[in-house]
Amino acid sequence: MIVPAGLSYVDPHADGPWQAFVATVAGVAPHLGPLARLIDTLCRPKRVLIVDVPIELDDGSVAHFEGYRVHHNLSRGPGKGGVRYDAGVRLDEVMALAGWMTIKNAAMNLPFGGAKGGIRVDPARLSRKELERLTRRYTSEIGLLIGPDRDIPAPDVNTDAQVMAWMMDTCAMNTGTSATGMVTGKPVALGGSLGRDQATGRGVNVIGRETARRLGMPLHGARVAVQGVGNVGAVAARLFAEDGARVIALQDRASTVFNPAGIDVAAALAHKERTGALAGSPGCASIDSEEFWALETEVLVPAALEGAIDARRAARLRTRLVLEGANGPTTPAADALLAERGITVVPDVIANAGGVIVSYFEWVQDFNSFFWTEDEVTRRMDSILTGAFDHVWRLAASLRVSLRTAAFVVACRRVLAAREQRGLYP
Ligand code: NAD
Secondary structure (H helix, E strand, O other), rough: OOOOOOOOOOOOOOOHHHHHHHHHHOOOHOHHHHHHHHHHHHOOOOOOOOOOOEOOOOOEEEEEEEEEEEEOOOOOOOOOEEEEEEEOOOHHHHHHHHHHHHHHHHHHOOOOEEEEEEEEOHHHOOOOOHHHHHHHHHHHHHHHHEEEEEEEEEEOOOOOHHHHHHHHHHHHHHOOOOOOOOHHHOOOOOOOOOOOHHHHHHHHHHHHHHHHHHHHOOOOEEEEEOOOHHHHHHHHHHHHHHHOOOEEEEEEEOOOEEOOOOHHHHHHHHHHHHHHHOOOOOOOOEEEHHHHHHOOOOEEEEOOOOEEEEEHHHOOEEEEEEOOOOOOOHHHHHHHHHOOOEEEEOOOOOOOOHHHHHHHHHHHHHHHHOOHHHHHHHHHHHHHHHHHHHHHHHHHHHOOHHHHHHHHHHHHHHHHHHHHHHHOOO
């Protein structure tokens, strides 16, 4: 087993997402042949930028927030990855998210490296004007690293098309260009792509259908539970319901709702939109958040934050298939336990890759200033996603490894081959 060298700015004894990422990378080394000698390059980010983001609050006082942008690996192209606003954002989390982007982009064979950013802030406590000032100052501070051919940010937890519009406008003001290709996930009126807002959840649904078919498990009538009803989880839940599946539970940060006969997903989302809460959705009972993990289902979609399924919850799960809508929702110990229990896990780097595929299309459309129909976007997304999934599925069978290991093998081979062909500068 290759033991990667430590980093002075990461606690070697911590048990967080970065350690989980490195453990997965190190674990695939035996399948990489001679390229395994280069693996240490994936066990450290290429560069890490920590920025102070001071803003004037509406009451005239000044508040400081800590922001990050991490380039994990750029061997295959410019960095690509989202920006997260959350009170729990930490450097090691952003590093792991950037690492997963390297793997995801390579597994999908997109011409991108891996990057990610974030600000440690609870955006719910800021007014819209404060959020705009925060976004603009953060964008200026990370301006050193971003650009259409260097690193292209996108939405993640608690950021959306409006935040991307402010980021794009700030870049445009700072560089004196129109800057449409600086970020993806923008409003369509500003050079965004049709289908981008639905793409990640749609990809989860497409991969769910592909996996269910291979497992011989009909989706019609299948019980589905979804954690997280944001950009990813809400769309996935709606599409599974449209496929005839029974979405029996939805969970967000504040509540968990349950209906064994099947939740009217559109009505629950409309209720949340109207009242701000899932609790009280039509026909639903509220249950304890821990009960969610013991519900009997055919499909479980964690689509909130990393680490949601730890070993304790993995021991209680009663499902056949886990589709990782979120990045890093399963800890390595839980992953091993689920494999032992015969529960299929489709990893994040495949299951939620629909978003970055359409972000890639957005970037291509912006370069060409020529825009595709929504039908073209979804057709091409489905083709890349299902092709990559099929490749990973076959490799997993031939190597007798998990889908996660197979996806990492495919990606690490591509990234390390690029690294070898480029050689070591200088
Ligand atoms: P979002 O901000 O739109 O939604 C997040 C959802 O998770 C909300 O419903 C929130 O209430 C819920 N949540 C947060 N903490 C929770 C907790 N402790 N328990 C239960 N629910 C909780 O974010 P999103 O864009 O949907 O992203 C969700 C996940 O998907 C993240 O891991 C993100 O990195 C990943 N992802 C997002 C995209 C994208 O295009 N937005 C693409 C790929 C992966």
